[in-house]
Amino acid sequence: MTKGSRDILVLELKHASGQNIRVVNVYNAPAGCDHPGEGAKKLMELPVTRSPCLVGGDFNLCHDDWAAEWWAGSTTAQAAELGDFLGTEEWELGLEKGSITRMSEGGGSALDLVFLNRPLTQRGWLASCEVRPDLSAGSDHWPVLTKLQCGQGQALRRELRFRFVRAEWDKLRQQLMSQRDSLLEPALSKLRAGREPASVRHTIDRLAEAMQRWIFAGMEAAIPRTATTGQGHPWWSPECTTATKELSKMEAKLAQVLSGGLVDMVLQESVAQARSTAKRKLAAARRNFYREQAGKIEGNEIFVVRKWALGQRQYASAAMRDSDGRDFVTPAEKRTLLRDTLLPHHDEQDPLLVLSQLSPSAARSTHASLTRAELKEAV
Template identity: 25%
Template sequence: MIYHYPTQKLNVGHAPDAHEIALTLAYISDIDIILIQEPYTFKDLSRQITKKHLSYECFSPTDSWAISGRPRVLTYVRKKKGIRTFQLRPFTTDTKEASDLLFLQIFSSTGKSALIVNIYNTPAGSIRAGEAAKALTTLPEAYLPQATILAGNLNLLHNRWQLSLYCSPTPFGLVLISDIDCPTHERGNVLDLSFASSPLALAGAKASIASHLDATSDHQPLITTVLWDQRYKETAQKLRFNTLDHTSFLSLLASNLAGTESSAATEEDLDAFAEKLTSAIQGAYRGSAKRTMTQGIG
């Protein structure tokens, strides 16, 4: 069966709660790849502590945060889905500029591959403003393979995706696949974008706002689907409540059930409520089993 590998991107604004909620909702929604911009990081960068989830492997753009500074992007890949990964580092390792871009080559169980680029492009008036976008234009054309997805918080105002604006042409050599003129920030601008290489765009790659994955950030989450390869089925696991961190479990369960109506007037309503309740319990369990979701990368 051909499957659209779901990839989510979201700027969580360094907020620990938003970061944790984003990971939990992605897990419940069966998201395979998560691109986080402005992630939460513990103030002591030498310890390299951020939010983690037991079902995902976390990738950092640099090896030493103490040298490069706080990472502005993190990428998570779901485990036990037959996805192999290889991180690429086209720029000098552990420089401050390198913390804004993360290149991850992913391989399916059948050998097909795609390059996933996670970007945070600093806005005007900030440190390293526009440097991440500029760095992309310096890459040799051959570096971006036929199968490429680039997504993130680009902080670029352009009339190509925001029709009310007029700016000079963008230098990106990829195809815009996110919705045009749909604000992704609470103040109204289109700041979060997703691009694809032409073959993937022609094959139906598409990105859109996913309000059901809202993690209380001031940015809207985007979800990208790509007609890519066959899905690898995850092995079902039994719930073992003796492995739970109970405080974390109850906190996540309360978050997952927020806004869920408990009344059921019809049999269909009851079935829908039971499904939501089951998903909420499973998500809270996965997020709290064995240890809390907050831990060091190393």
């Protein structure tokens, strides 16, 4: 994957739950050193992964997206290329913008960077990412400590689609006009003041990003989103779309005929054939998709998949979390948590006192009352 490069290290980690995460360490040598710029180049050439990925290292590049506030403002060609790559692939900074990792007489530079790809950001696994000068071991660069909580955090988010049929276009125009000065004018003013071609190209990129934020801010305020993601099945193919559309057309025609009190046996037979064809197309598309995914498995992953296929499909229930954020995994821990939460003042010495701790709604239940003997036997 790295083709023998000494300036980039890629680790593929697998959590006990089966979740994968890629960790990439990069050293991008500056001009005048051996293999200058090779680390960043190799990073941009890595194959795209759908798994969470964390990238960190010494990039020796300054860019408006991450540079310190007293940066001189000159961007090299590779820094501009890396900035465009990160924006196109939707990478996000782990450190706060302008976090200094190397001190100097001029104030310091943000040379050591941490990037998170979109799958990692969506899962919310990043617990913290900070510069830690107290952990320095003598280098002129300060350490950066990044903590991940794999498997923790929020569920995978998917953006809902806009419902343009319910858009309030007048409100959208008003929103765009009201936010023009704050979101668009700064980039326009900087573009008008630009003189050097490199600076103008960089400013045009920033203007395009500002226009995108400006438009989406107006859309968020004036256009509602759908209730579902509309992602569909991963195995869906154009043949599936054609077959289901044909079936819908035939069923609509049959419904119109039946509503008129007529019986068309030929049309009913055509609908049955279209339904059978659609089922075959969908089954074939699903089968071919998963066969293709299975064909991509190689190496030790084959044994992992075989072990999974032979499993009994008995999965543990999800972990529970209390108000302090602590996780409870085992059945005994969950039982204790539920008892302490629902019956915080229970008396373990006399289980019959549980009756006096029930809520009024439980006391008004329509169920028949238990006798003392029945309750004692059950407890």
